[in-house]
Amino acid sequence: MTSPPAPSELDLDALRDALEAAMHDACEAIRTVMRRGSVRVGHKWGEGPVTEADHAADEILHRRLTPLIAGAHWLSEESEQEHPLVPGEPTWVIDPLDGTREFLRGLPEFGVSVGLFAEDRLVLGAAGLPAGEEPVVYSGLVADGRREARVDGDPLPELGAAGVDADGEAEPGRIVVSRWDFEHRRLQYRLPFDVYPLGSAVVKLVHAATGEAGVYLSTGPRSVWDAAGGAAVLAAAGGVMLQTNGQPLHLSPQRERIPPFVAGAPERATALLRSLGVEV
Numbered sequence: 516m517t518s519p520p521a522p523s524e525l526d527l528d529a530l531r532d533a534l535e536a537a538m539h540d541a542c543e544a545i546r547t548v549m550r551r552g553s554v555r556v557g558h559k560w561g562e563g564p565v566t567e568a569d570h571a572a573d574e575i576l577h578r579r580l581t582p583l584i585a586g587a588h589w590l591s592e593e594s595e596q597e598h599p600l601v602p603g604e605p606t607w608v609i610d611p612l613d614g615t616r617e618f619l620r621g622l623p624e625f626g627v628s629v630g631l632f633a634e635d636r637l638v639l640g641a642a643g644l645p646a647g648e649e650p651v652v653y654s655g656l657v658a659d660g661r662r663e664a665r666v667d668g669d670p671l672p673e674l675g676a677a678g679v680d681a682d683g684e685a686e687p688g689r690i691v692v693s694r695w696d697f698e699h700r701r702l703q704y705r706l707p708f709d710v711y712p713l714g715s716a717v718v719k720l721v722h723a724a725t726g727e728a729g730v731y732l733s734t735g736p737r738s739v740w741d742a743a744g745g746a747a748v749l750a751a752a753g754g755v756m757l758q759t760n761g762q763p764l765h766l767s768p769q770r771e772r773i774p775p776f777v778a779g780a781p782e783r784a785t786a787l788l789r790s791l792g793v794e795v
Contacts, residue, residue: 519586519605522633527656530583530639534629535652535668537579538643541572541627542650545612549645565615569593572611572627580607580629590768592740606632608766610630617694623647624694624714626721630743632768640747642717653721655751656686664751666726673753674726674780686731687779687787691719696734706732707790720745722780724752730779730787736772746778755781759790761795764784 522532548568573593588600591609594779614625623646630640644651656663664671686779696702697712713719716737722728746766756778764776777784785795
């Protein structure tokens with residue numbers, strides 16, 4: 516196996532352009548399956564459904580991304596690891612279709628999530644949303660002192676001091692949660708805020724990054740591939756991900772499961788935690 520380049524040797528601008536293009540094509544592959552009206556579905560042992568759309572998007576991403584960084588590692592929900600992961604070395608982390616259940620139900624709440632880690636830090640990522648009239652690709656670059664979020668290649672506004680009123684008091688704003696938390700845990704009756712449901716983690720993180728949601732509250736463990744792409748966009752837009760004890764959430768391909776968290780503009784995320792009795 517070829518030794519991967521040092522993180523300082525990565526051309527992140529070129530990688531971002533190539534990633535955005537690959538994400539667009541992965542979204543189009545999913546849309547092709549959507550337009551057919553019938554979808555072949557399988558099941559992963561002990562887990563949820565997997566469709567031909569998952570596999571089509573995964574194949575495109577693998578083919579387009581693996582040549583970009585010689586020797587980089589690959590961690591995808593839908594394909595096997597080719598080599599053991601090595602801490603610190605560049606690693607692509609992929610969920611080719613986050614929200615497969617929503618995809619099968621015809622709900623436009625699914626997306627594609629890709630993150631690139633180097634030195635065990637998330638340095639680049641993208642979130643692709645295929646379900647609209649046209650696919651939309653968000654990207655986030657967070658390395659070398661740079662923080663740049665884009666949507667379809669154009670700058671995405673920073674969150675800034677979102678949620679802070681003229682007196683300096685912060686409110687969390689609208690809270691986005693999983694459909695399970697909404698329909699079964701019924702969080703809309705347990706939180707004194709406006710709460711609305713969405714399916715996939717990548718879509719919820721995009722809502723937090725764009726300010727459409729004030730905070731994304733995740734109550735259950737997720738997988739790193741669910742969050743990596745949206746987390747990069749959120750961080751590049753000036754947002755944060757905090758564990759429910761108030762500590763920063765550090766994503767890593769070495770830890771596939773991630774604990775409950777809140778995500779959004781810093782002031783909004785901490786305001787929600789304080790409302791839950793957490794000292795932040």
